Amino acid sequence: MTLEHLNTLPEDQALAVFRDCCAADAWARPMVAARPYQSAEALHGTARALWPNLHEADWLVAFEAHPKIGDIKSLKAKYASTEALASGEQAGARVAPDEILRRLKDGNDAYFDKFGFIFIVCATGKSAEDMLELLEQRLPNSREQELRIAAEEQAKITHIRLDKLL
Numbered sequence: 534m535t536l537e538h539l540n541t542l543p544e545d546q547a548l549a550v551f552r553d554c555c556a557a558d559a560w561a562r563p564m565v566a567a568r569p570y571q572s573a574e575a576l577h578g579t580a581r582a583l584w585p586n587l588h589e590a591d592w593l594v595a596f597e598a599h600p601k602i603g604d605i606k607s608l609k610a611k612y613a614s615t616e617a618l619a620s621g622e623q624a625g626a627r628v629a630p631d632e633i634l635r636r637l638k639d640g641n642d643a644y645f646d647k648f649g650f651i652f653i654v655c656a657t658g659k660s661a662e663d664m665l666e667l668l669e670q671r672l673p674n675s676r677e678q679e680l681r682i683a684a685e686e687q688a689k690i691t692h693i694r695l696d697k698l699l
Contacts, residue, residue, distance in 0.1 A: 534698055536576070540569035554694040555687065556598035557591040560584075573699055577692060584688055592684045596650045629661035637661055640668040647672065648679050655689035 534550075542550065544565055551561035560583050570576040587595075644652045654667055671679060
């Protein structure tokens with residue numbers, strides 16, 4: 534999609550596009566209203582400017598739109614091979630060990646039980662081991678700390694989605 538196309542979409546379609554980037558209406562609706570965007574930088578600038586306006590309920594709506602890692606089978610599919618290296622070359626196939634996947638699933642369950650929302654992290658370029666390490670580092674946090682961290686991660690994810698959109 535081009536920026537021009539995004540700028541000229543009917544309001545309901547633009548809202549759906551922005552909700553795909555971040556499901557919180559308190560973010561998506563002002564993104565629609567702020568059109569037209571003159572550049573990708575302006576688009577990202579508006580997105581950044583809206584984050585401080587969001588409240589816990591808005592973040593929870595955004596988090597709920599992410600799929601929960603629920604079982605070993607889905608984890609095996611997700612981490613079947615490594616991500617491409619930064620240079621764009623394939624690092625080679627490496628299956629994540631079952632023990633790591635089991636710990637990741639158990640950690641996700643413990644996280645949800647403790648905080649009441651799923652573990653949110655910008656997973657781009659991270660292996661199962663990386664994700665497990667981050668999850669285990671964050672589990673001791675307070676709910677307030679974790680809500681703030683998860684919101685920061687949601688913002689990173691949203692910016693990646695905005696880039697992919699254009």
